[in-house]
Amino acid sequence: MRMQTSLPASLPNSLPAGFEALEPFVDYWAGATNDIRWDRRARASMAEIRSFYEAAVPRADEGLAYLEQFPLAAMPDDATRLLRLLLSLPHAAMAVEFHGQPRAAASPFPHGMHIGRGPWPQGW
Amino acid sequence: MSVVDLPKPNTEFPKLTVPNGLGTGPIPIAPYISQAWYEQERDRVFGRAWLCMGRVEQLPEADSFMVKEIEICGVIALITRDAKDQIRAFHNVCSHRANLVVHETSGKGSRFVCKYHNWAYRNTGDCIGVPDRANFFDLDMKKCGLTPIACETWEGWIFINLQKQPEVTLTEFLGNFGEAFRDAPAPAATQAFTVDVTSMRANWKVTIDAFCESYHVPVLHPSTLGDTFANDSNRYARPLSGNVRGAHRTMTTFGNPNYLPPESSLIERLAYSNIDTGNTLGANDAADMQALQNHPAINPNKVPNWATEICWLFPNFLIFYSPGGFFTLEFWPLSVNTTRWVARMHTPVAADVRQRFQQEHYSCRMAEIFLEDVGNLERQQKAMESGGKSEIILQDGEFLLRHSIETIQKWVASATVREALAE
Numbered sequence A: 001m002r003m004q005t006s007l008p009a010s011l012p013n014s015l016p017a018g019f020e021a022l023e024p025f026v027d028y029w030a031g032a033t034n035d036i037r038w039d040r041r042a043r044a045s046m047a048e049i050r051s052f053y054e055a056a057v058p059r060a061d062e063g064l065a066y067l068e069q070f071p072l073a074a075m076p077d078d079a080t081r082l083l084r085l086l087l088s089l090p091h092a093a094m095a096v097e098f099h100g101q102p103r104a105a106a107s108p109f110p111h112g113m114h115i116g117r118g119p120w121p122q123g124w
Numbered sequence B: 001m002s003v004v005d006l007p008k009p010n011t012e013f014p015k016l017t018v019p020n021g022l023g024t025g026p027i028p029i030a031p032y033i034s035q036a037w038y039e040q041e042r043d044r045v046f047g048r049a050w051l052c053m054g055r056v057e058q059l060p061e062a063d064s065f066m067v068k069e070i071e072i073c074g075v076i077a078l079i080t081r082d083a084k085d086q087i088r089a090f091h092n093v094c095s096h097r098a099n100l101v102v103h104e105t106s107g108k109g110s111r112f113v114c115k116y117h118n119w120a121y122r123n124t125g126d127c128i129g130v131p132d133r134a135n136f137f138d139l140d141m142k143k144c145g146l147t148p149i150a151c152e153t154w155e156g157w158i159f160i161n162l163q164k165q166p167e168v169t170l171t172e173f174l175g176n177f178g179e180a181f182r183d184a185p186a187p188a189a190t191q192a193f194t195v196d197v198t199s200m201r202a203n204w205k206v207t208i209d210a211f212c213e214s215y216h217v218p219v220l221h222p223s224t225l226g227d228t229f230a231n232d233s234n235r236y237a238r239p240l241s242g243n244v245r246g247a248h249r250t251m252t253t254f255g256n257p258n259y260l261p262p263e264s265s266l267i268e269r270l271a272y273s274n275i276d277t278g279n280t281l282g283a284n285d286a287a288d289m290q291a292l293q294n295h296p297a298i299n300p301n302k303v304p305n306w307a308t309e310i311c312w313l314f315p316n317f318l319i320f321y322s323p324g325g326f327f328t329l330e331f332w333p334l335s336v337n338t339t340r341w342v343a344r345m346h347t348p349v350a351a352d353v354r355q356r357f358q359q360e361h362y363s364c365r366m367a368e369i370f371l372e373d374v375g376n377l378e379r380q381q382k383a384m385e386s387g388g389k390s391e392i393i394l395q396d397g398e399f400l401l402r403h404s405i406e407t408i409q410k411w412v413a414s415a416t417v418r419e420a421l422a423e
Ligand code: FES
Pocket: B094, B095, B096, B097, B098, B099, B114, B115, B116, B117, B118, B119
């Protein structure tokens, strides 16, 4: 199975209508793979993580509800971008809800650990 | 989440070390840091044991193949499934001038062509093509096949053995582990999200040991795991049961039934709100989980508050069965103090976007936990090598580690595998 990882670079209105307020976060936080989303969070400052988390959490349930209309493995580009953005919330939550800092105190960075494949059906 | 009886108090946790026939003394550090010992393990453990390569589902259809490297023995195994679904293993080495035949790590193909001079092989191992064959000297193509490696399967698990003639069959090697775990389910085995550590600086036993005791969990993983594996009834995460099973071993760990994401964990709560797992650490569905819980060897005492059944296949392969699903970990020595390891977390193909969101939370939590272990183990290896101590001390809840090192010592000391396997 080929992983679909490339989307056109984000454009104005790259998210579905109604989610414009999250547009500034797309470039950094809508990473194409689980591994990228993890790495982006690990490299971000706590202020950056919090600003994404605080902007996106209030829209998360609504975003998931919007995405429910599409088959998971065949979403339009703007919906895929929104999905990837929302999938960064669990990563941000590791910092905000678990560690209180960008990375666990006991963990090394950089490190040689990678998510080879993300959850399915996408594998990213 | 279902209502569960309050767990039993500490005093009723079972004893594991002595009832399983193990010693209670300190363990020497030399096996974790000595080059000479490492070479003994290479020859007597990895060179003689049946080694688990993973699941048959990793070869999903006829003519699938995968390449697995056993670095400690310098072996590159090509594992194939032919048109009749027979699974075989070969050295991935060309019969002409011994180049590597297959470069990919997995894929599909009924024949393989060496990219040096185009010798061709079928996935049954037969040599089927030699360019300009007339210019060789009495070349017998029947003798030019890929060199086989002993390969057997058990319950959907693929094993190889690097002995030219394995001294014992896979069935003998698995012993009563194989009997106890017959028909164990493998839910969502057709796909996994994977975590790869290409190289970390710790001995392979230091590394695998950390996944086989829960004593460290409240200390090392306080925010990622702490409250899920311990509570006031079991503050030190004592195991709920444990069994030595021939060269192998299993243990049931405790889960806190009262764990709920705190109010402030908005995303953790959102991730688990619509899923019927009844388990905030898992990602599988309720029917799969019930099938695991019905198996007699998984949580064998059927105690209510269990988190995982850890199955440690000697020497280096772990299968974790939990109410939240099923995953494997494999640890491959690269040198005396470096290890490569791979986690394969089997979760169902998400049916909808909310399940997919929950799986992202599950995967990043697991990766986060694993990374805490990596940092910790690299520190431990360095400290072990400092010479400050010559022995380590193990408690009762660390009995899997004791059985592992005792078994390795026995294999290193034994002239034959049958002797190593004797009770
Ligand atoms: S080494 Fe493979 S064809 Fe020559």
